[in-house]
Amino acid sequence: MASVEFRNVTKRFGSVAAVDGISLTVERGELFFLLGPSGCGKTTALRMLAGFVEPDEGTILFDGRDVSRLPAHRRNVGMVFQTYALFPHMTVERNVEYGLRFRKTAAAERAARVAEALERTRLSGLGPRYPSELSGGQQQRVALARALAIQPEVLLLDEPLSNLDTKLRIEVREEIKRIHQEFKITAVYVTHDQDEALSLADRMAIMRNGRIEQAGTPAEIYAKPRNEFVAGFVGETNLLDGTAEPRGGAFGYATAAGWVPAQREAANGRAAARISLRPECVRLGEPEGAPARGVVRRVSFFGGSVRVEIELENGATLSSVSLGADTRLTWREGDAAGVYAEADNAVVLE
Amino acid sequence: MRSSSNERPGPGAFAAVAAIAAFFALFLFYPLVYVFNKSFIVNGRPTLEFFELLFKSPALRESIGNSLMIAAAVTLLSAALGLAFAWLLSRTDLPAKGLWSNLLLFPLILPPFVGAIGIRYVFGRFGMINILLMKAGIISEMNPIDWLGSPFWGVVILETLHLFPIMLLNISGSFALMDPSLEDAARSLGARGAALFRTVTAPLLMPGFFAGASIVFIWAMTDLGTPLLFEYRAVAPVQIFNAVQATQENALGYALVVAVLLITAAFFMLSKFVFARRRVDMPAFGRSAGRLVRLSVPGKVAFCAALAVFVLIALIPHVSVVLVSFSEKWFMSALPQEWTLDYYGKVFTHPMSYNSVKNSLALSGLAVIVTMAAGGTIAYLLARKKFKGQGILDACAMLPLAVPGVVLAFGYVQGFFGTSLDPRVNPVPLLVIGYAVRRLPLVVRALYAGFQQTGAALEEASASLGAGPAPTLRFITLPLIRANMLGAAILAFAFSMLEVSDSLILAMEEKFFPMTKAIYMLMARLGDGGMIASAMGVLGALLLAAALAAAQKLLGKKMGDLFRA
Missing domain, CATH: 3.40.50.300 (P-loop containing nucleotide triphosphate hydrolases)
Structure with missing residues (x-):
């Protein structure tokens, strides 16, 4: 050896x-x-x-x-x-x-x-x-x-x-x-x-x-994929444009899918950056009071999990994957949905 | 993008390339360059003097013209027969296709110059046909029909009977490769009948068609044995043969050789690069079973009858040679009056024939060793290495297809005059090399196919398990291409035993005669010469038949590829 x-x-x-x-x-x-x-x-x-x-x-x-x-x-x-x-x-x-x-x-x-x-x-x-x-x-x-x-x-x-x-x-x-x-x-x-x-x-x-x-x-x-290529090649991901925006004392980025926290050092202090948000970090819920909203475009059932594609208000598409057990299986194409990004830390790409 | 360091030629490969290059330079290019030099440079000055002879000398013009006509007629006839038979065997529900296909390939085993011997007994003035006609009272004994009065058609027919199987193999190969759904697609788009053939079928058949046609054309144009036995002197190969016999330098010989070489090279290039270039690669997957044309019952009967008649005609030379070889007395009768096995015995007791059989066995055996060594090296370099000049190496290995045997033999005689290889002194080295060079394309193709299907991954696996290049060759590569090696060696041996041009031109003294030269010389003798020659021809044909059958078994379907240009 x-x-x-x-x-x-x-x-x-x-x-x-x-x-x-x-x-x-x-x-x-x-x-x-x-x-x-x-x-x-x-x-x-x-x-x-x-x-x-x-x-x-x-x-x-x-x-x-x-x-x-x-x-x-x-x-x-x-x-x-x-x-x-x-x-x-x-x-x-x-x-x-x-x-x-x-x-x-x-x-x-x-x-x-x-x-x-x-x-x-x-x-x-x-x-x-x-x-x-x-x-x-x-x-x-x-x-x-x-x-x-x-x-x-x-x-x-x-x-x-x-x-x-x-x-x-x-x-x-x-x-x-x-x-x-x-x-x-x-x-x-x-x-x-x-x-x-x-x-x-x-x-x-x-x-x-x-x-x-x-x-x-x-x-x-x-x-922690380093760049867009790795993020896209290993697993599925949503790529979002983010603008640096501290909120309540925490550093983070505002994106079309809502505000996500980020580590200041990972972001290297950049005002604008590409953010990778894994589909399992996107939770769908009631549209009222949600950080971002969109319309359900496609629902794919995989047995153990469900994948939902959402068209955001800015026209971008976002995908969300959730385990079959804890999701509303009732999402239908055309439904309005609220988008909740549930990442502890956004992945800021180079 | 994969490449291995093994592919980069090491010192061994460089040495091999150098050796092969020297071999080609000395035994392929030097004789050709020598001939060109002699024809275009006289007394140190370039001249077109010899070339003018081509246009001025009526004898030259006539012999070139006759040879071109023979080649054209043989090619057209072979192409028509090959196309018709290939269609019948590939695309219709003709009964007993396997049987027909074997019967139609059978004529390939008889070298046409051997068939010519038998034909003289059947179609001679007092041959079988005329005797039968006389007995039936249709013609008078005083006035027999001179069937062979025009040796032209005798040569054309014998060569066609020998060569159409090559067209059949090539066109059948193209039919087999063609995805029938292409024709279905064309039909669904509205093409039918002649339009379908012209727009889809014919273009897809082209590469195979021309690959066969160029071989047939060059073979027919430069075949020496058949016209010689028909005593048809006004053709280029016979004129070249005579020019070698002449003691002093013969301007006509050089001019003829150059002309023949230019014509065959031009035809070869034309068919290879113009017609066959758009090689159609057809996908190997999802091939639907082709829909066969349904023949009506009368159609089947008619086609089978036509095939049977054709096969019977095609076998006349075979049958007649066999008859001659067994005939004790055959004069003024339809069939021999008395039968004997003596002539087969005499093949091995008559000094000229016995000696020639021994010579041919030795020469062909040595030639197989040379051609397998050279061809194996070339095939290995082409299949397993990557270097600049591979295309040139490949082209050189295939060049003997375009360079007629008579041309090369003429070049050997003239170019090596006075050297230690002078065939006038001892033709053995050049006979061996000549045989080997002529068989090189066949050997390179068969072995290249073997290397291709073995794949480099097995050799890499061997290396990764600790085997160096020599054990890898011994334990992996050679055992896996054994069938190809054996097939190639057997074919090379059989074709060398029956090689005509080198044998006739290079072997000048009786003690060096190979079989084919002995057959030719025996034919010219009175008495039992023709019978012994026939017996030798039958033995040769049996050898070729056995070799082809063995090679078919060893090489499988790929054997057809060996008869392509």
């Missing part, structure tokens, strides 16, 4: 910087996510850790050792590919054993390690099968077992769930979490799916255009 560090790493393809001067440390044993839209550079960053791509500038360190120029087969990194990349001409056993062939492992130990890897990924009994005889979820687990069998310093996962259907995805997600905890391994996981990242990550980095927009725990990033 090793820590992983990017230090000012840049990779260009032609004139485009796929990865543009990123610096990042993943601690030992962490399950770290690189999250971003397609083309943001997350896969290139991962492939640099694997050794498939060499950085043009900067260094990559495993436990402080510079591995930037080390070819893939000398890195001891396990990788789970998006397409799994299982060797179709080898049985599950041979696939899992493959990496051990190049590690001077004694035959007896090899067999034991293969058996262990299969057992821990719940594949015991499937060893003699060929990959084509397995279901998608099983193939996924073989890919994991194969990567883990070599006892890698770092485990890399490249969109490992993207080829599974929704139900299986949630199942395998939990499996990955369990395996990560059991193996206590440093893992870097690339995805564009925020649910995967929010539910699994110890920490994560949001990438865009080859740069890291923000890094932190899922809770930190969700609660």
Whole structure:
């Protein structure tokens, strides 16, 4: 198990910087996510850790050792590919054993390690099968077992769930979490799916255009997105224009959805700022005496929750999400509603 | 946007590119440049003197004209047959399609110059047809019909019978790729019949059509064996062949070679870049099962009868060669009077034939090694690396499709005169290389397809598990493209065994003769020469049939792609 560090790493393809001067440390044993839209550079960053791509500038360190120029087969990194990349001409056993062939492992130990890897990924009994005889979820687990069998310093996962259907995805997600905890391994996981990242990550980095927009725990990033992009990419949000306006001794911003308190230092004293207001912080109620008013435009029922879109008096749209239990399920399109912003502190964006 | 450091060529890849470049420079470009140089520069001064010959010499004009006419006729006939058959097999509910498709591809196995041997026995002055007609009293013995009086049509028909399957493969491939919902969409918009064909179907068939047509055209224009066996001398390839035989430098030879090369290159470019350029990529998903044209019962009967008649005619050369090879005596009778297996024995006892079989096996075996090594390297560089000049490498590998065998062989003889590779002294190295160069496009395509379908991710997975480049090649890449390698090697071997132009032109002494040259020389001998030649031809055709069947199994549907330009 090793820590992983990017230090000012840049990779260009032609004139485009796929990865543009990123610096990042993943601690030992962490399950770290690189999250971003397609083309943001997350896969290139991962492939640099694997050794498939060499950085043009900067260094990559495993436990402080510079591995930037080390070819893939000398890195001891396990990788789970998006397409799994299982060797179709080898049985599950041979696939899992493959990496051990190049590690001077004694035959007896090899067999034991293969058996262990299969057992821990719940594949015991499937060893003699060929990959084509397995279901998608099983193939996924073989890919994991194969990567883990070599006892890698770092485990890399490249969109490992993207080829599974929704139900299986949630199942395998939990499996990955369990395996990560059991193996206590440093893992870097690339995805564009925020649910995967929010539910699994110890920490994560949001990438865009080859740069890291923000890094932190899922809770930190969700609660305090630094800018509009992060606020919009991780979870849903309402973006509002705010004007600084102290009220009753407290600092805050006046917005179309009413006045929201804010920390003076977070706002950096700006008179005008963009405010992110999560939908669950928008409560709907009686229009009379409400800080802001609007008309219900759309009601979507999700079982556990209800999402309501409100058109504010200034024409902007605001969404509100509330748990099914404590909401008036009677909101109808065209109803007039009062808007109550219930944030302790507004999120002031850069 | 994905790229790997593996893709950046390392020192190994640079060495490979350099070696391949040297190979092309020496064995593809040097002979061509040499020929061009010789034809346009005389006594150190540039001149168009040779070129003027093309317009001044009636013999030259005639032979080029005849070759162009042969090529045009063969291409048109093959295209018409290929289109009709492809439509019947792809778009109608014709019964027993599998059987018809195999029967129609069958003629491909007989090299036309072998068929020519049999045809002479069937259509000769006292061949099977005339004898039958005489016996029926339709013609008199004094005045037999001279069926082969015009060797032109003999050549055209034999070449068409051999080449139309290539059009059929290509057009069927286009039909198979075409999403039938496109035609349905056009129908729903009001297009029907000829308008539908012209506006939607034909444009979608174009790439496959021209990919096949350019191969057929170049093949027919520069085929040496068939006209030679029909003793049809007034065609360009035979004239080039004669020019090599001539001891002193022959201006006509150079002029002809340059003219032929320019024509074939122009045709190749035209079909590749003008007609086939708008390659239509059709989505692979959501393809509805095509609606088949329902033939009426009389229609089915008529089409099946027509196909049966055609297949019977197409098999005349095959049947007749087989008959000749088994005939002890065949003179003035419809069928041989006595049968024998002796000539198959003589293939392996007659010194010329036995020696030639041994030579061909050795030469083709060596050629397969060379072409697989060169083609494998090229395919790997194209599929797995990224570097400037890949397009040029690809074009060079496909160039032998546009450069006729007679042209290259002529260039070898002239360009390597007096060097250690001089084919007059020992043709073995250049025969091996010539065979290898001619098979290069096929090998590169088959192996490139293998690399493509294997995907780079498996190699990366191997690397991430600790396998260096050599073990990855050994345990992952090679096992996964084994079918493609085997298919390509088998086809390359069989086609080399039956290679005509290099064999006829480069091998000048009997001890170096490959099979095809021995067949040609035996044909010219009285006595049992023709029978032994036929037996050799039958064996060659069997080899090719087995090779094609094996390759079809190994390469599956992609085999059709190997016969494209």
